[in-house]
Amino acid sequence: MYNRLVIIGAGGHGKVIADIALKNGYKDICFVDDNIDGDCMGYPIVGKSCDLEQLNNGETDFVIAIGDNQIRKRIAEQHKLNWVTLIHPSAQIAYGVLIGIGSVVMAGAVINPEAMIGQHCIINTCAVIEHDNQLSDYVHVSPNATLGGTVHVGSCTQIGVGATVRNNISIGNNILVGAGSVVIKNLSFSGIYVGIPACFKKYSK
């Protein structure tokens, strides 16, 4: 870990990540953002995403603070940078958990034994990832969502705020489970699923 951290994205999610970075001991923080200028939480916004390679002085860590899974994926694939994993000190990470590079784990999240989290995932505030879950790359588990034991989640899928996924369920790639929904059957086709039980609602844009 270097002292210097560049946070890509200066929106609300970026602020939460900056707070985690400060708690992890980063002293020198800055943001890049394509749409916001000035500063964020008193830290400078120093450029756009096209400037990323120029900001890499070899002693800089980078993290993507963008909630959209596809955009996070595109940035991660386009730029070879020193991506870091950031974990809030109040998160509970159990024995045998593996967390991929670039992933962030927010305050109060619980990840139970032998769960595997892919790269550039977001395990948001107070999310629960039970034992033996397998989350692919670029997954976002939103605040207060709960995944029971041995759940599999495919790449770029988002589990919405407060949603619940029953144990032993498989959810495919590029799926969005709506806020508060409850998944009790495997979901394989990409698209948006809502309700209790969660059913296909429409294709993603």
Ligand SMILES: CC(C)(COP(=O)(O)OP(=O)(O)OC[C@H]1O[C@@H](n2cnc3c(N)ncnc32)[C@H](O)[C@@H]1OP(=O)(O)O)[C@@H](O)C(=O)NCCC(=O)NCCS
């Ligand atoms: C599912 C979701 C993506 C749909 O948003 P949208 O594309 O703008 O669609 P709409 O709000 O127009 O809703 C479409 C339909 O789905 C229903 N619906 C939307 N969200 C729903 C939900 N969470 N649960 C149940 N039904 C829902 C609406 O009532 C509407 O029903 P209708 O067709 O009978 O009128 C959105 O409501 C959602 O839940 N997003 C997740 C947000 C989240 O967790 N963000 C994380 C931030 S950290």
